[in-house]
Amino acid sequence: MIYTDRQFQITRTELAKLEAALAGIPSKQDWVQKAQYDALQSQVSDLQADMAEYEMLKLGKVAFAETCSLRELPRVLVQARIARGFSQTDLADRLNMKPQQVQRYEATNYMSASLSRLIEVASILSVKVSESFEAAHNETSGAIFAWHNAEDVSWSRLPIKEMVKRGWLSVAPNESPIVAVRNFFVQAAGPQFATALHRKKVRAGNVPNEFALLAWQARVLHVARRLQEANPMKTFELNDTWLGELTRLTRQKDGPTQARELLAEKGITLVVERHLPGTYLDGAAMLSASSQPVIALTLRYDRLDNFWFVLFHEVGHVFLHLMQGLRFDFFDEENGDKTDRIELEADDFALNTLIPATAWEQCLSRFVLTEEAVLTDADNLGISASIIAGRIRKERNDFTLLTRLVGQDSVRKQLETKDGT
Known part of the structure; x- marks a missing residue:
């Protein structure tokens, strides 16, 4: 170079x-x-x-990567200096050091520079660093994303083309796409949702693309705000006495539709929005700018058993975590990490609310794997047969079982509309 x-x-x-x-x-x-x-x-x-x-x-005919990995940082710092029109002497002046020191830094790929010096150089040249951490056992269990403030987000890395394609975002003929996507996020979600106050906790088998995650969250909050403006909601109360009513709705043919209405009555907005490529999402729970709980589902698997479990998992996050001072936005892949304490709490909440542990132990269908046994247990418990069938399939890790009872293709047609509302 x-x-x-x-x-x-x-x-x-x-x-x-x-x-x-x-x-x-x-x-x-x-x-x-x-x-x-x-x-x-x-x-x-x-x-x-x-x-x-x-x-x-x-x-200035080529852009350099303003957000880079640590491995790429030395080269990007040199590229940034040149692109800014700085000589080595110019950079040295801003660092209050002799030009020879900058020459040595660049000649040795900044190997002799301290961390504080690298941070200083990157700040002067407006270079942002992005890096991820993977545990030594190389088994991905999820991720946590946070930005210091909205200015730290590399807006150009959001999936702008896909957002435009889906109708989430429009870019005027003479408008910068980067400016358009930043304005969309600030208007839809507010700048506070790209700060450490709203850390993104992800339960997934794969580390998701954080920029796609951020774009999806902005869309969800945009739709939630429109729903709340169209139908003003009561303030959510930390009172779970109505959860039995929600469980009984699983028996209804239009249960998902009624569930959304019941949640709205209790101060929770339910949004359905298909996930973006690279996000691996089934559901999410977050607080809106007005501190109202928002649950979002992707319906990645359009089945009743999946819908009800993911919904109750996210309701669990609302009761156990969102409203208890744990300031995370929760993003979940159903088959993610099985050891995360917070996610296990939400799993247990969903399982025990849908079928109490003592009742599950008495279910004959756990051992007699027939449709008749499942339907009998469902009648006795007053819940949808899809919930029992789905739980059996998951516990046995055999998704060829009881396929006629899981409610395939029964949810999306009820809840999904073209504009997400």
Whole structure:
């Protein structure tokens, strides 16, 4: 890589020499001359690429990555300096050090720079760093995302094209897409949702794309706000006496529709929004700007058993975590980590609210895996047969069982509309 104008001129001189040497090799070559020609041509190509990158950075014709991984940081810092029009001396002046020190930093890929110095250089050059942590056992159990403030978000990394395609966002002819997506988020969710006050806790088998997650959350909160404005809601109260009524709705053919209405009566907004690629979501629970609970479902699996379990899991987050001072937004993949204490609490809430532990122990269908046994137990418990069938399939890890009872393709047609409301 070329670091300075002087190095650029030296490279140009060296390139001219190599090109002259190439011209001196005859067109008819033996194998030795062919090897020499190929080696020289490779060097020429490398130098030409370095010079082209430097010229484009100097002229502002190419963007450098403003958000990078730690591994890429040294190179990006050099690219950023050049693109900003700073010489090594200019950067040294801003760092209150001699130019020779900046030269040493860049010549050694900043290996001799302290963490505080790297932070200082990155701040001067407006470079943001993004890195993830994976545990030593390499088994992903989820992630936590947080930004210090909205200005730390690399808005260009949100899935703008997909957001436009889905009708979430419109970009005027002369408007910057990055400005448009930032304005959308601030208007839909508020800048506080991209801060450490709203850390994103993700339960997933795969680490999701945090920018797709942020975009999806903005859409959910946008739809929730519209629903709340159209039908003003009561303030949510931490009172679970109505959960039995919600459980009984599982027996109704239009149970999902009635469930959304009941939740609204109790101060909880239910939004259905398909997940974005890279998010691996089934459901989420969060607080709106007005501190009203919002539950969002993707209906990734359009089945009654999945709908009811995910819904009650998110209701569990509302009662156990959202309203108890644990300031996280919860994003869940149903088959995510099985050891996370917070998620296990929400799982237990869902399982025991739908079927109390003592009642589950007495269910004959746990052992007699027939539709008749499931239907009998469902009648005795006063719940949908899909809930029992789904629980049996999950506990036995056999999703070929009882397929006619899980309510395939029964939810989306009730709850999903073109505009998410």
